[in-house]
Amino acid sequence: MKRGISVFTNYASAVFQRDVIAGAREVFDSFGYPVTVLEITTTPTHLSDVGLDERRIAGGLVITGVLPDAVLIDLHERDVPLSLVSHQIPGSHIPCVMPNNRQGIAMLMEHLVVANGRTKPVFIAGYDTQNDGIQRYTAFQQEAMRYNLHVPPEHILRGDFTPEVAAESMRQFLASDPDFDSVVAADYLMAEAAMSVIRASGRNIPSDVAVVGFGDAPEAAQAGLTTVAADVTELGRRAARQLIGQIEGLRIRGLTLLSTELIERAST
Amino acid sequence: MKPLKATREQIRQHNRQLMLRAVSTGLADNRAALAAETGLAKPTVSDLIGELIAEGLLVESGRGESTDSGGKRPTLIKFVPNARQVIGVSLDNGRAFAVLSNLAGQVIAQHYDELENCQGDEAIAVLTDVINGLVAQLDAPLLCIGVGVPGVVDVRGGIVVDSQPLGWTNFALVERLTRQYKVPVYTGNSAELTALAQYAFGLNSDEDSSNLVTVLVTNSVEVGITLDGTAYHQGGDISGLREGAVERLDTRLGWPAVQARIAELRAEAAQTMLPESGVTYMHVHYAAMNGDAAAQQLCDELSTSLAQIMAWIIGLLRPNHVSLAGPIVNLGEPFLNQIIAKAEAMLWPKVSDRVTFSLAYSGNLSAIGAAALALHRELDIL
Numbered sequence: 158m159k160r161g162i163s164v165f166t167n168y169a170s171a172v173f174q175r176d177v178i179a180g181a182r183e184v185f186d187s188f189g190y191p192v193t194v195l196e197i198t199t200t201p202t203h204l205s206d207v208g209l210d211e212r213r214i215a216g217g218l219v220i221t222g223v224l225p226d227a228v229l230i231d232l233h234e235r236d237v238p239l240s241l242v243s244h245q246i247p248g249s250h251i252p253c254v255m256p257n258n259r260q261g262i263a264m265l266m267e268h269l270v271v272a273n274g275r276t277k278p279v280f281i282a283g284y285d286t287q288n289d290g291i292q293r294y295t296a297f298q299q300e301a302m303r304y305n306l307h308v309p310p311e312h313i314l315r316g317d318f319t320p321e322v323a324a325e326s327m328r329q330f331l332a333s334d335p336d337f338d339s340v341v342a343a344d345y346l347m348a349e350a351a352m353s354v355i356r357a358s359g360r361n362i363p364s365d366v367a368v369v370g371f372g373d374a375p376e377a378a379q380a381g382l383t384t385v386a387a388d389v390t391e392l393g394r395r396a397a398r399q400l401i402g403q404i405e406g407l408r409i410r411g412l413t414l415l416s417t418e419l420i421e422r423a424s425t
Numbered sequence: 426m427k428p429l430k431a432t433r434e435q436i437r438q439h440n441r442q443l444m445l446r447a448v449s450t451g452l453a454d455n456r457a458a459l460a461a462e463t464g465l466a467k468p469t470v471s472d473l474i475g476e477l478i479a480e481g482l483l484v485e486s487g488r489g490e491s492t493d494s495g496g497k498r499p500t501l502i503k504f505v506p507n508a509r510q511v512i513g514v515s516l517d518n519g520r521a522f523a524v525l526s527n528l529a530g531q532v533i534a535q536h537y538d539e540l541e542n543c544q545g546d547e548a549i550a551v552l553t554d555v556i557n558g559l560v561a562q563l564d565a566p567l568l569c570i571g572v573g574v575p576g577v578v579d580v581r582g583g584i585v586v587d588s589q590p591l592g593w594t595n596f597a598l599v600e601r602l603t604r605q606y607k608v609p610v611y612t613g614n615s616a617e618l619t620a621l622a623q624y625a626f627g628l629n630s631d632e633d634s635s636n637l638v639t640v641l642v643t644n645s646v647e648v649g650i651t652l653d654g655t656a657y658h659q660g661g662d663i664s665g666l667r668e669g670a671v672e673r674l675d676t677r678l679g680w681p682a683v684q685a686r687i688a689e690l691r692a693e694a695a696q697t698m699l700p701e702s703g704v705t706y707m708h709v710h711y712a713a714m715n716g717d718a719a720a721q722q723l724c725d726e727l728s729t730s731l732a733q734i735m736a737w738i739i740g741l742l743r744p745n746h747v748s749l750a751g752p753i754v755n756l757g758e759p760f761l762n763q764i765i766a767k768a769e770a771m772l773w774p775k776v777s778d779r780v781t782f783s784l785a786y787s788g789n790l791s792a793i794g795a796a797a798l799a800l801h802r803e804l805d806i807l
Contacts, residue, residue: 250538250554252558257535299705299707302707302708302710302711303707303710303711303755303757305711305714305715395534395562398561398562399558399561399562401561402557402558402560402561402562403561407557407560407561408553408554408557409554409557409558409561410538410551410554410555410558411521411536411537411538411554411555411558412536412537412538413534413535413536413558413559413562414534414535414536414537415534416532416535
């Protein structure tokens with residue numbers, strides 16, 4: 158019987174985490190590795206804080222930054238196979254799997270600017286301490302420069318990958334009677350929340366404001382949201398393969414990128 | 426001197442590649458048509474097709490139409506692009522960047538890591554760790570590996586003759602990787618492979634890429650050439666060439682040199698939009714578009730250097746198309762137009778009028794070219 162694999166996450170039933178785990182389980186099951194999903198609710202300083210002995214696990218899959226970098230680096234230095242999903246530790250060689258955030262944002266901006274003639278975007282950001290959030294914001298800044306768009310600081314809204322935060326930020330922004338013609342949200346849930354607030358203010362989507370998001374799900378389709386799809390279940394599968402490769406003897410460093418594709422709907 | 430005779434194995438290998446190319450390109454889709462197109466005897470075709478079907482590279486797929494003479498409907502043969510996968514890696518621009526593709530050149534996964542100025546054995550370790558990142562993602566047998574490196578490469582011998590960025594001299598790269606991965610490995614210069622990728626997968630439908638030159642500007646300056654659709658393997662690193670009998674090209678065009686020049690121009694400027702840290706070519710592009718004198722000065726200097734290179738290339742080789750590749754493409758179309766105008770001023774109109782230009786935006790073209798090289802050498806289907 159093979160030693161098991163531990164999957165570390167914060168909210169196992171949240172959409173992103175649920176789909177990553179589903180994809181990872183498919184692959185782990187096919188290779189015969191038992192899986193335990195651990196929901197981390199308080200920040201551990203050691204793996205034993207979550208009731209685990211690293212000698213008893215074949216490896217760990219860590220979804221976003223749910224375990225502190227110091228713990229991950231310590232495990233890596235003690236040769237515990239690890240793969241990170243949507244998280245990267247600068248200066249460390251722990252491999253990870255991420256959607257191609259730069260490509261996705263580039264596609265969205267090209268669609269807005271070139272195909273739809275929008276020149277005054279607003280950006281709703283994710284967490285500024287989490288890799289996807291940082292990369293999508295950096296890519297947005299670069300693409301705005303590419304198209305010579307002047308994006309004032311007040312057009313960068315806090316979202317924290319949380320629909321309620323995004324909605325409140327958009328309410329406050331709209332209260333200042335701003336001049337804007339499009340919204341780029343760092344994820345589709347924040348985009349949906351923003352769309353509700355924008356419509357409630359009497360503005361029409363897309364004729365007054367075009368809206369785009371990142372990531373796809375039935376809810377995004379129902380909302381008519383134009384977005385870039387990064388197959389999150391496939392992200393889980395690829396992360397699982399990366400971990401199994403290490404468990405079975407490959408030394409891996411670096412980042413596996415998943416391509417995105419543009420899905421056009423009524424919001425643009 | 427007597428010409429060398431092909432061995433039986435070489436002939437067989439050649440004929441296998443003929444079959445694969447004919448089926449994968451749609452030239453023929455059944456045994457009789459393959460025999461007619463290739464000139465090979467029907468029993469030979471049947472044996473080869475049987476072999477390729479047993480290996481999973483081809484598959485029988487239904488019946489075609491009868492011939493005009495009303496004969497038996499032929500069994501159709503289809504190429505299976507997902508039967509094998511290929512890894513292409515490029516080591517340039519401070520990164521080891523790898524793509525996993527199927528036999529049709531479709532990219533299935535990408536993996537990269539920073540080289541962080543690694544040289545020698547450390548660079549080899551980064552290379553193999555990145556290849557391993559895609560070995561872990563294989564869902565079909567690995568056919569071969571292609572590797573693009575900056576510098577001078579002995580393509581036939583599989584030896585990196587001199588790569589200053591990687592600190593490799595007379596390094597038997599192919600032998601090293603073949604020993605570890607137990608599959609055929611092919612190598613070439615990064616710029617050559619960028620040109621090959623553009624030729625193999627087409628620039629766009631309007632561009633003729635059969636005589637194509639790519640100028641790849643990263644930390645070094647390299648040139649990749651395809652002539653009449655064939656990669657010219659004596660191209661490569663031109664960083665050491667001197668501009669104006671004084672400066673090496675990479676001390677003006679290489680990214681470290683550009684960063685240093687930006688710092689100088691910032692210090693001289695009364696005010697500038699160029700940031701003090703974390704500057705990218707995109708920042709320069711944006712600043713130049715908005716009238717920033719320092720950014721415009723930089724673009725002027727860089728375009729002058731590149732125009733001289735392109736003028737020499739066009740005057741000597743008369744290519745159909747010249748493309749600029751590397752992060753410098755983020756200076757955008759206005760920058761390219763500056764280069765073109767300056768290059769044309771150095772050339773006869775009859776020469777320059779026939780050439781088209783483009784910016785090669787893809788960041789992984791060299792890795793894709795490495796995969797294309799491996800596919801071409803192994804199966805001759807691209």
